[in-house]
Amino acid sequence: MEKAKLSGAAKASYGLGAVGKDMVYMLSASYVLYYFQDILGVSAAAMGVILMVARVFDAFNDPIMGAIVAKTKTRWGKFRPWLLIGTITNAIVLYLMFSAPPTLSGSGLVAYAAVTYIVWGVTYTMMDIPYWSMIPAFTEGGKEREGLTTLARSCAGVGSAIITIITVMSVSALGRTFGPAGISDREVERIGFSYFSIAVAVLFVLFTVICCINVKEKATTDMKSASIGEMFKALIQNDQAMAVTVAIVIVNCSIYITSNLVIYFFKYDFGGTGWRGDYTLFSTFGGGIQILAMMLLYPLLRKFFSSIQIYYVSLGMAIAGYISLLVLASTSMSNVFLLFIPGFFIFAANGMLAVITTVFLANTVDYGDLKNKRRDESVIFSMQTFVVKLASGISALIASLALQILALSQDVEETAEKIDYSLGVEAAQKMGLRMTMTLIPIAGLIFAIFWFKKKYILTDEKLQEISVELVKRETEKMK
Numbered sequence: 001m002e003k004a005k006l007s008g009a010a011k012a013s014y015g016l017g018a019v020g021k022d023m024v025y026m027l028s029a030s031y032v033l034y035y036f037q038d039i040l041g042v043s044a045a046a047m048g049v050i051l052m053v054a055r056v057f058d059a060f061n062d063p064i065m066g067a068i069v070a071k072t073k074t075r076w077g078k079f080r081p082w083l084l085i086g087t088i089t090n091a092i093v094l095y096l097m098f099s100a101p102p103t104l105s106g107s108g109l110v111a112y113a114a115v116t117y118i119v120w121g122v123t124y125t126m127m128d129i130p131y132w133s134m135i136p137a138f139t140e141g142g143k144e145r146e147g148l149t150t151l152a153r154s155c156a157g158v159g160s161a162i163i164t165i166i167t168v169m170s171v172s173a174l175g176r177t178f179g180p181a182g183i184s185d186r187e188v189e190r191i192g193f194s195y196f197s198i199a200v201a202v203l204f205v206l207f208t209v210i211c212c213i214n215v216k217e218k219a220t221t222d223m224k225s226a227s228i229g230e231m232f233k234a235l236i237q238n239d240q241a242m243a244v245t246v247a248i249v250i251v252n253c254s255i256y257i258t259s260n261l262v263i264y265f266f267k268y269d270f271g272g273t274g275w276r277g278d279y280t281l282f283s284t285f286g287g288g289i290q291i292l293a294m295m296l297l298y299p300l301l302r303k304f305f306s307s308i309q310i311y312y313v314s315l316g317m318a319i320a321g322y323i324s325l326l327v328l329a330s331t332s333m334s335n336v337f338l339l340f341i342p343g344f345f346i347f348a349a350n351g352m353l354a355v356i357t358t359v360f361l362a363n364t365v366d367y368g369d370l371k372n373k374r375r376d377e378s379v380i381f382s383m384q385t386f387v388v389k390l391a392s393g394i395s396a397l398i399a400s401l402a403l404q405i406l407a408l409s410q411d412v413e414e415t416a417e418k419i420d421y422s423l424g425v426e427a428a429q430k431m432g433l434r435m436t437m438t439l440i441p442i443a444g445l446i447f448a449i450f451w452f453k454k455k456y457i458l459t460d461e462k463l464q465e466i467s468v469e470l471v472k473r474e475t476e477k478m479k
Contacts, residue, residue: 009214011148014134015155020204021131021190022159024094027200028120029392030259031167031193032097033400036113038264039189040100046398050114054121055393062389065125066379077217079130086127087208091201093120095238095397098197102182102190121389127208130359134217135217136365136375148188149362154294161287166247168263168276168283204452241364241380243455245387247448248357252391253398254444255350258437260399265437269329269430270336278336285340286347293351301352306460311356311452314349315445321345322445330431363458370466370473386438402436 010306033051038040072078104112175183175192182190201309236242266279325342343358361380369375406429458466 006144006148010216011151013211013214014148015151016207017131017215018152018155020087020207021128022156023163024090024204025124026160026163027167027197028094028097028117028124029256030164030263032117033260033396033410034263035098035189035193035370036100036109037400037403039186039193041105042109042111042113044400044403046110047113048397048404050110050117051393051396051400054116054118055390057118058121058125058389061122062125063127063379065129072377074089074269079134079217080212080215082130083208084123084136084212086123086130087205090120090123090127091124091204094201094204095194095197099194100190105336109437124389134341135362145362149358150294150299150355153358154291155289157287157294157351157354159366161291164259164283165280165287167196169280172276181183199440212263238364238368238376238380239304240367240456240458241361243452244357244359244360244364247452247456248361248387250395250444250448250451251315251353253395254441254448255346255353256392256395257398257441258322258346260396261402261437264403265433266331269332269433272334281336282339282343286343289344289347292349293348294355297348298352298355298471307356308452308456310352311360312449314356315449317345318349318353319445321349321443322438322442329434329438360456360458363463366463366466366470367458370469385456398436398440402432406432451460 033044037044037047067195069078072082074081093116097113097120100109100112100116132152135145135152171192173192174195175188175190178195179188205319222294262282263279266275266282270278272278272393298310301313305313321342321344323342324345325339328338328342364373365380368380
């Protein structure tokens, strides 16, 4: 059945859903380690294990959810019911995760962190897979699909940027507003995160409801479902899907390592009583650059270069950004505006890579259709959910181990008591933090360049050939 052109309201509503979805994701990805380790006192090593175990669990949960979505048939469509159910449950768990009972401690707190984080991952998968799987179900291929994908990724970047920009200052303000007078900074942040998570959860549900109302599924009944075994087989046979998913893991892991540690960099290295303001200023600049890269820079470059060429340019920009960040951080400079230089390259690259990798993944659906004679939208996009969360888990584990080794503490005064300054331990701690934030991501991005160059073959010309072959096959079926 031919799909009608998308209305402006449908596009805007789908984009709004991405804003809410990635607000929730960024709050978890960037601050769950900080919340449990730095504020509540759970050991960094324990948090690293929890985050990785959750990702291993997702390895089994995500494809199962993809199969459930593929088999779903309701009067409201295949995707929207799960999108709404997943959003509501995920919003509830988000609040619980950032509202740990203050009476908990020790093993009880570790157990609470583990259970809430794993359940959060399950419910996030429940809504994320149908969200991205909807794209092939209500768009035509080619420019319309790529345009909507670009829009959705740009809006997702907006959601991520909002959280990155406002969280630290909002948490502090909410904690001081709703908390009793005279409490410690640790208590201020604990209370603030609880109220802040409520606000984010409410917006998440509201945006998703608007998306479900205005985005109509079409022709989803023609999509063939598959068993779990068939789905894994299809993934293994789709070498391009696997090539893209590996690249997404490597790139996102590299970037997430920095995003996990940047708040510690401002708090303990860049330091000072105004660290929250500097962190917010840097995050605001970075978020703005990331959004502009998605919405303006990528479309502009796309007029002159292929997506693959832009992919390599983006990786090169990120590497240059990390090198300049390490150089600047290793000096005695204290001007946050100087950090805008590496920030520009890293955030602009991150914005374009988010769009490009999603486009690459969508392209592998047509490739798989031609090669394996089946369209596995839910399978392919369940892999996107899994690999992004896997990258989050790996990066969090690396960041956690670094924090454990560096012995960074919630209270600067507490840290100072443990340091023998005559041995230069504080300098070693700071340099260790800087190197973890930069050198490991650089190594990952260099590997991603060589991996992609060797494995990915879906050039614009190749995609055109695939499109022609698919049309030819459908024509022959109709004869």
